[in-house]
Amino acid sequence: GQQVMQIPQYQHVQEGEDFTTYCNSSTTLSNIQWYKQRPGGHPVFLIQLVKSGEVKKQKRLTFQFGEAKKNSSLHITATQTTDVGTYFCAGHDYFNKFYFGSGTKLNVKP
Amino acid sequence: DSGVTQTPKHLITATGQRVTLRCSPRSGDLSVYWYQQSLDQGLQFLIQYYNGEERAKGNILERFSAQQFPDLHSELNLSSLELGDSALYFCASSVEQGLRETQYFGPGTRLLVL
Numbered sequence: 001g002q003q004v005m006q007i008p009q010y011q012h013v014q015e016g017e018d019f020t021t022y023c024n025s026s027t028t029l030s031n032i033q034w035y036k037q038r039p040g041g042h043p044v045f046l047i048q049l050v051k052s053g054e055v056k057k058q059k060r061l062t063f064q065f066g067e068a069k070k071n072s073s074l075h076i077t078a079t080q081t082t083d084v085g086t087y088f089c090a091g092h093d094y095f096n097k098f099y100f101g102s103g104t105k106l107n108v109k110p
Numbered sequence: 111d112s113g114v115t116q117t118p119k120h121l122i123t124a125t126g127q128r129v130t131l132r133c134s135p136r137s138g139d140l141s142v143y144w145y146q147q148s149l150d151q152g153l154q155f156l157i158q159y160y161n162g163e164e165r166a167k168g169n170i171l172e173r174f175s176a177q178q179f180p181d182l183h184s185e186l187n188l189s190s191l192e193l194g195d196s197a198l199y200f201c202a203s204s205v206e207q208g209l210r211e212t213q214y215f216g217p218g219t220r221l222l223v224l
Contacts, residue, residue, distance in 0.1 A: 033213070042112070042200060042215040043153065088153060090213075097166050098143070100153040 021104035023089035114216035135203030
């Protein structure tokens with residue numbers, strides 16, 4: 001069945017290093033959303049991309065939606081300890097079914 | 111504070127029992143989503159309601175059911191509970207604007223089945 005997988009599952013970085021998580025869907029998505037969940041918290045919406053090849057930036061975060069609308073990436077430049085958490089991608093397929101990615105847990109060592 | 115409320119915050123019950131989790135969406139949001147998150151796991155989409163109607167179904171067990179009421183609050187009913195149903199249950203609400211949709215998550219209900 002349809003799945004949205006993220007890699008890596010875990011990432012440990014030193015503060016100041018860059019971080020990237022990749023999101024891959026087995027089918028075409030109409031949109032891709034990214035959420036961040038801090039330890040012990042609830043997911044918080046970060047951004048949504050809808051166009052093929054779209055790139056959006058939020059300060060140190062860069063989000064990209066693939067040309068085929070089946071993959072996406074989130075890149076964080078110069079990580080900080082406040083970036084710690086689990087990053088989820090999510091999206092709708094064209095049958096309006098909604099999928100959450102498996103998540104990438106980021107740990108940043110000071 | 112996302113504006114989405116969930117009650118109760120914590121729930122401890124026994125196997126075989128039935129519980130009801132409640133979610134009040136943000137004012138004006140028509141969509142409610144339910145998710146299950148087991149310990150250190152990802153979010154498992156269960157079901158979505160839009161303006162009282164079921165819109166999409168995920169990996170929801172037959173022992174689970176949900177509904178959305180005319181005032182747009184939603185309830186998730188979990189019956190014949192098993193140990194493996196212990197998890198954090200989130201609801202999220204959203205307002206759709208064409209293809210643009212943002213989900214706002216509630217604080218979750220932590221369910222422990224003993």
